[in-house]
Amino acid sequence: MHDLNTYLFVAAILFSLGVFGVMTRRNGIAVLMGVELILNAANINFVAFSRFGGMNMDGHVFALLVIVLAAAEAAVALAIVINIYNNMNTINVDEASALKE
Amino acid sequence: MMDNIFINYSLFILFLPLGAFLVQILIGKRLPRQGDWVSIGAIVITLILAIAMFVAMLLDYDPNFKQEASFTWIDMGAFSISLGFLVDNITVIMLLVVALISTCTHIFSLEYLKGDVRYSRYYAYLGLFTFSMNGIVLANNLVSMYMSWELVGVSSFLLIGHWFEKDTAADASKKAFLTNRVGDIGFFIGIMLIYTAVGSFAFGDIFEGVAAGMISGTTLTFAGVGLFLGAMGKSSQFPLHIWLPDAMEGPTPVSALMHAATMVAAGVYLSVRIFPILTPDALLFVAYIGGFTAIFAATIAITQNDIKKVLAYSTVSQLGYMILAVGTGVYTAAFFHLLTHAMFKANLFYGSGSVIHSMHHALHEKHDHDTDPQDMRNMGGFKDKMPVTYWSMLLSTLAIAGVPLFSGFLSKDAILAGTLSFAQHHPEHFLLPIFGFGAAAITAFYMFRMMFLTFHGEPQMPELMDDIHESPKEMTGPLILLGGLSVFVWYTLPYFNPISSHGWFTDLVVPKDAVVPGNLTAHEIEEGAHHAHYLAMGLSIGVAVLGIGLSILMYLKKVFSAETWGSRAGFMYDWSLNKYYFDENYNKYLYQPTLRLANKIAWIDWELYDKYFINGFGRVTDWASRVTGKFDFDAIDQTLVDGTAKLASGLGAIFKKVQTGKLQNYVLYVTAGVIVLMIIQSF
Numbered sequence: 001m002h003d004l005n006t007y008l009f010v011a012a013i014l015f016s017l018g019v020f021g022v023m024t025r026r027n028g029i030a031v032l033m034g035v036e037l038i039l040n041a042a043n044i045n046f047v048a049f050s051r052f053g054g055m056n057m058d059g060h061v062f063a064l065l066v067i068v069l070a071a072a073e074a075a076v077a078l079a080i081v082i083n084i085y086n087n088m089n090t091i092n093v094d095e096a097s098a099l100k101e
Numbered sequence: 102m103m104d105n106i107f108i109n110y111s112l113f114i115l116f117l118p119l120g121a122f123l124v125q126i127l128i129g130k131r132l133p134r135q136g137d138w139v140s141i142g143a144i145v146i147t148l149i150l151a152i153a154m155f156v157a158m159l160l161d162y163d164p165n166f167k168q169e170a171s172f173t174w175i176d177m178g179a180f181s182i183s184l185g186f187l188v189d190n191i192t193v194i195m196l197l198v199v200a201l202i203s204t205c206t207h208i209f210s211l212e213y214l215k216g217d218v219r220y221s222r223y224y225a226y227l228g229l230f231t232f233s234m235n236g237i238v239l240a241n242n243l244v245s246m247y248m249s250w251e252l253v254g255v256s257s258f259l260l261i262g263h264w265f266e267k268d269t270a271a272d273a274s275k276k277a278f279l280t281n282r283v284g285d286i287g288f289f290i291g292i293m294l295i296y297t298a299v300g301s302f303a304f305g306d307i308f309e310g311v312a313a314g315m316i317s318g319t320t321l322t323f324a325g326v327g328l329f330l331g332a333m334g335k336s337s338q339f340p341l342h343i344w345l346p347d348a349m350e351g352p353t354p355v356s357a358l359m360h361a362a363t364m365v366a367a368g369v370y371l372s373v374r375i376f377p378i379l380t381p382d383a384l385l386f387v388a389y390i391g392g393f394t395a396i397f398a399a400t401i402a403i404t405q406n407d408i409k410k411v412l413a414y415s416t417v418s419q420l421g422y423m424i425l426a427v428g429t430g431v432y433t434a435a436f437f438h439l440l441t442h443a444m445f446k447a448n449l450f451y452g453s454g455s456v457i458h459s460m461h462h463a464l465h466e467k468h469d470h471d472t473d474p475q476d477m478r479n480m481g482g483f484k485d486k487m488p489v490t491y492w493s494m495l496l497s498t499l500a501i502a503g504v505p506l507f508s509g510f511l512s513k514d515a516i517l518a519g520t521l522s523f524a525q526h527h528p529e530h531f532l533l534p535i536f537g538f539g540a541a542a543i544t545a546f547y548m549f550r551m552m553f554l555t556f557h558g559e560p561q562m563p564e565l566m567d568d569i570h571e572s573p574k575e576m577t578g579p580l581i582l583l584g585g586l587s588v589f590v591w592y593t594l595p596y597f598n599p600i601s602s603h604g605w606f607t608d609l610v611v612p613k614d615a616v617v618p619g620n621l622t623a624h625e626i627e628e629g630a631h632h633a634h635y636l637a638m639g640l641s642i643g644v645a646v647l648g649i650g651l652s653i654l655m656y657l658k659k660v661f662s663a664e665t666w667g668s669r670a671g672f673m674y675d676w677s678l679n680k681y682y683f684d685e686n687y688n689k690y691l692y693q694p695t696l697r698l699a700n701k702i703a704w705i706d707w708e709l710y711d712k713y714f715i716n717g718f719g720r721v722t723d724w725a726s727r728v729t730g731k732f733d734f735d736a737i738d739q740t741l742v743d744g745t746a747k748l749a750s751g752l753g754a755i756f757k758k759v760q761t762g763k764l765q766n767y768v769l770y771v772t773a774g775v776i777v778l779m780i781i782q783s784f
Contacts (some may be wrong), residue, residue, distance in 0.1 A: 019772060023765050031764070097762025 007048035015041035028091040122228035129221030140224040151200035164611040187241030205579035206358040212575040230256035242302040261351040273347035280344040284334020291327025312616040325383035336368025339394040346413040353454030362443035369423040376432040388428025392536035394421030399543035404678040430626040431519030438512035445497035448583035452494035463568035482560035493584030500587035502545035511602040518637035522629030545648025553656035
């Protein structure tokens with residue numbers, strides 16, 4: 001159980017679930033949750049490579065950076081979602097297609 | 102270079118009249134008195150400067166006096182043209198003549214042209230003429246002389262055509278201009294021949310070049326004759342003499358200034374300047390042209406009834422004399438005659454102007470607008486009515502007739518002596534002295550005929566006599582001055598010998614050797630003329646007395662009737678009266694064939710060239726442009742240009758479908774793209 005592949009396996013499942021969520025959810029909040037899953041899959045990878053791959057503390061630092069980045073991203077993205085809701089009275093991402101042409 | 106006083110004065114003399122011209126032509130009409138005081142002020146200053154130069158020349162008393170100044174006008178490597186002044190004794194004398202006669206004309210015109218429609222323009226043109234004439238006189242090279250030469254032609258054209266409302270005046274001005282052009286072509290060819298050989302336009306360089314043999318033989322003869330052709334045109338020599346009598350359509354003061362004293366003398370002046378490069382053959386040509394013109398014009402003058410026509414043909418004849426003198430080698434005598442002739446002939450024209458002015462006035466009072474005020478058959482008996490005009494004209498008539506004590510005697514005598522000596526050396530050219538003496542006799546005859554018809558005898562129109570008055574002092578002033586200058590003494594000072602021309606002129610204008618190798622030296626010519634002097638003097642007094650006597654018998658005493666002798670002379674009388682039908686024959690054999698030829702060529706040009714070639718070319722171009730236009734529209738515009746645009750918009754329409762605006766589609770594309778890349782990577 002205590003080897004690299006286990007962690008990578010978990011991270012890959014997590015990443016796939018995130019991508020699946022981003023691609024299939026109609027709800028904007030759910031899409032953002034999918035993005036969080038993708039970011040955390042990456043975090044697991046960083047930490048795993050830090051522990052087993054000889055990256056030492058670099059992986060930790062990157063993981064912390066990603067957490068901060070995810071917080072900033074969530075703040076901006078939620079602001080966008082609120083604005084979409086204010087303008088269009090929905091948070092369905094399919095409806096927000098005014099830029100297509 | 103320009104610090105010389107003579108050159109400085111020359112600059113002012115040249116450009117003051119030009120300044121007056123510019124002022125007059127631009128604002129003359131708006132000035133008080135139409136600006137005549139501008140022109141007169143300028144010309145009087147010019148006269149004062151000319152007199153100052155003349156006095157300086159007399160004080161200097163150096164026959165070899167010469168000042169030259171020039172600057173480069175055009176410089177293109179091997180080809181460069183310099184313009185400049187040449188001031189020697191001949192120039193100074195000529196400048197004085199031009200300034201004096203021009204001043205007289207300006208003053209005379211005050212009265213003569215009073216109230217004229219184009220008064221200020223008239224004075225403007227007089228200024229232009231004086232500028233151009235001074236340009237000829239001062240030129241030290243053929244180019245500036247040629248430019249001034251043409252400017253003189255233009256001013257002549259403008260002044261002859263001053264009253265251009267009259268068809269005759271307009272025609273005369275055109276005729277003068279075009280006839281001069283014929284001579285000027287020769288002049289131009291001569292200049293080019295000399296430039297090609299010598300490589301310079303300046304007189305000094307040309308003389309050196311000819312002396313060094315850079316141009317000689319037939320080429321030099323042709324060059325000399327070419328230059329002389331210009332002189333023939335300007336000086337109205339046979340067969341280009343036809344314009345001068347017609348030029349009398351201009352105002353009479355203009356005739357005095359240009360067509361008696363200065364402009365027509367330009368040809369003689371040119372001949373005097375280029376004398377050193379004329380070959381014996383060219384000189385012979387010059388002599389025969391001059392001699393023939395002298396006697397030919399004199400025979401026409403006998404029968405003319407228009408007072409100005411008599412004077413016009415007399416001028417042609419006297420110019421022939423000068424040319425004859427150049428041809429026989431005594432070119433200083435030619436210049437001497439130019440000087441004396443300028444004075445007495447200008448005076449005769451002023452006198453005739455005075456008479457015409459008076460006649461015009463008298464006819465105007467009688468409301469008679471059909472009688473010709475210039476016809477001598479309407480005059481007669483004016484002697485007591487116009488005493489100043491009469492006596493002044495009499496002095497000049499005595500001078501032109503070659504009576505001792507008068508200026509014309511001295512200069513004519515010098516010419517005839519030269520001619521006689523030439524014929525003694527070359528007996529085969531015996532015709533030349535016959536021309537000379539014959540013309541002298543006829544001149545004396547017709548000049549006194551003019552005087553008698555105008556001033557003596559019974560008045561032909563007695564009803565006019567009450568209104569014939571002496572002219573005002575603006576007109577009598579020049580008459581008195583120039584009448585006085587017809588006396589010999591002004592030309593022989595400081596000596597006082599009425600039968601010898603020895604004086605300041607002969608001391609200061611000394612003939613120089615020709616530069617053509619083999620020509621007679623000035624000394625040899627002088628020697629010959631000196632030997633022939635007394636014979637020539639006796640003969641010339643004889644012919645003058647003969648001419649005057651015949652005239653007295655025929656027109657004063659009426660011993661012979663002019664009418665009877667006229668009819669007895671038969672066809673000769675008709676020929677002379679009709680000027681040998683020159684105008685008619687030129688018209689018939691020269692102008693009309695030329696016109697017909699021109700019409701033929703015009704027909705070819707219009708009917709064949711223009712209609713078929715030019716228009717055909719137009720049609721071909723039109724057709725070709727239609728074809729290319731169609732190609733441009735159909736192939737380039739519609740297919741290629743629009744096709745590109747359609748292709749772009751079609752592709753755009755296809756590819757825009759990818760842009761769904763749905764976020765998840767884009768994520769799908771990205772993911773699919775990453776997967777594809779990973780599959781490619783794994784191979």
